[in-house]
Amino acid sequence: MNTNTQKPFEHGFMLSLLLLAIGGLIWLFTPFISALFLSLMIAIATFSKYEQLQNRFSSNNSALLTTLLVTIVLILPLGYILLISTLEISTSIQAINHDFDFDKITQIFNQTVAKLPLSDAIKSTLSTALNNNLGTFLISVKDFSIVILKSIVSLSSHFILFLIIVTFTLYYFYIDGKKIVKRIKSLSPLETHLNDILLNQFKNLSMTLVGSVFLIALLQGVIFSITIMIIGLPALYFGIAMALASFIPLLGGLIIWLxxxxxxxAQGQTTDTLIVALxxxxxLGFIVDNLARPSIIKLLSKKSNGANTLDHTLITVLSTLAGIIQFGILGLFxxxxxxxxxxxxxxIYSIKYNKDRFDS
Known part of the structure; x- marks a missing residue:
């Protein structure tokens, strides 16, 4: 009788200790959360390559070779992009803060409205509406842009330490990955098939996101670089800017080319305007974002045998923007x-409890 009365308290106490331990670890590793998350996603996306190397080498050597390969192919280029983007974005933040000329921007908008193929009455109404609301709109855009840019710089400013942590943890994720998964399953109170669904979904999402994001970024960056090269502007700068912006579905490219x-x-370069707008x-907007992106995501989802949870466009866009604000540039993932x-x-909740309802 005494044992039975103690069991609920014992269970509750152990659950409290478990939650406290998880909370303590999260608090302890908060400075490295972004690096650990990226390292985990890369490890999951490339784990099959590590397993292939295991057929020929030991676990440690396979992990070392895979880590070196991923570092050369993916992490170092990402570090270079972060470094370049930090320098450019820092300059942009200073320019936005110190050179924000409201009168000049208003003049550009008025010149643009004046050149539109509309009647004088419509132009007058549009110009009045812009002048009345443009100030508030521009200040909001300015503040939001600075928040986004500072979030990106916050990671890039210590990117050397970030890259070291990513590379270091990646090696151990390869070696201890299966042990970690086994331990998570043993601690989880869910049924085995529900644990498998959840872990497989995370694996498939990581592979799909890492692959699709970098492929789309590369594609959009190259296409926009060629466009900018045609009109005689710095192709590398705008190509990198478009590649980074393209991480945000639908809205990303718009904030660069528009x-x-x-x-x-406004400068009277009609031909160049047409080339950039087209x-x-x-x-970029229709063919790459609306046709190529879903096709690439579906292709990668099929390869990883996973459901395409990234089809929820509104949630994907909002979660990407919120992720940037919360985690910096890695919030894109x-x-x-x-x-x-x-x-x-x-x-999973629906599978579990709808089934229980039908069973009862």
Missing amino acids: PLSLYLY SGAVV IGPIIAAMAISIFD
Whole structure:
């Protein structure tokens, strides 16, 4: 009798200790969360290569070779992009803060409206509406842009330590990956098949996100670089900017090519404006974002044998923006992963309790 009365308290106490331990670890590793998360996603996406090398080498040597390969092919280029983007973004933040000329921007907008193929009455109404609301809108855009840019710089400013942590943890994720998964399953109170669904979903999402994001970024960056090269502007700068912006579905490319095309139009460069607008709206916006991106995601989902949870466009866009604000540039990955995993957990809840309802 005494044992039975103590069991609920013992269970509750152990659960409290477990939650306290998890909370303590999360608090302890908070400075490295972004690096650990990226390292985990890369390890999951490339784990099959590590297993292939295990057929020929020992576990330690296979982990070392895979880590070196991933570092050369993926982590060092990412570090270079972060370094370049830090320098450019820091300059942009200073320019936005010190050179923000409201009168000049208003003049550009008025010149753009004046050149539109509309009647004088419509132009007058549009110009009045812009002048009345443009100030508040521009200040909001300025503040939001600075928040996003500072979030990106916050990671890039200590990217050397970040790269060291990613590389170091990647090696041990290869070696201890199966042990970690086994330990998570043993601690989880869920049924075995539900644990498998959840872990497989995280694996598939990581592989799909890492692959699709970098492929789309490369594609959009190269296409926009060629476009910018045609009109005689610095191709590398705008190509990197477009590649980084393209991580945000639908909205990313728009924040690069639309202001540029409006500026070129206000300067009277109609041909260049047309080239940039067509490249941005048709090639990048429609063909790449609306046709190529879903196709690449579906292809990678099929290869990883996973459900395509990234089809929820609104949630993907919002979680990407929120992820950038919360985690810096790696929020481009972390935000959608968290949102997609939440959807997966809702699905598991439905599978578990709808089944129980039908069984009862």
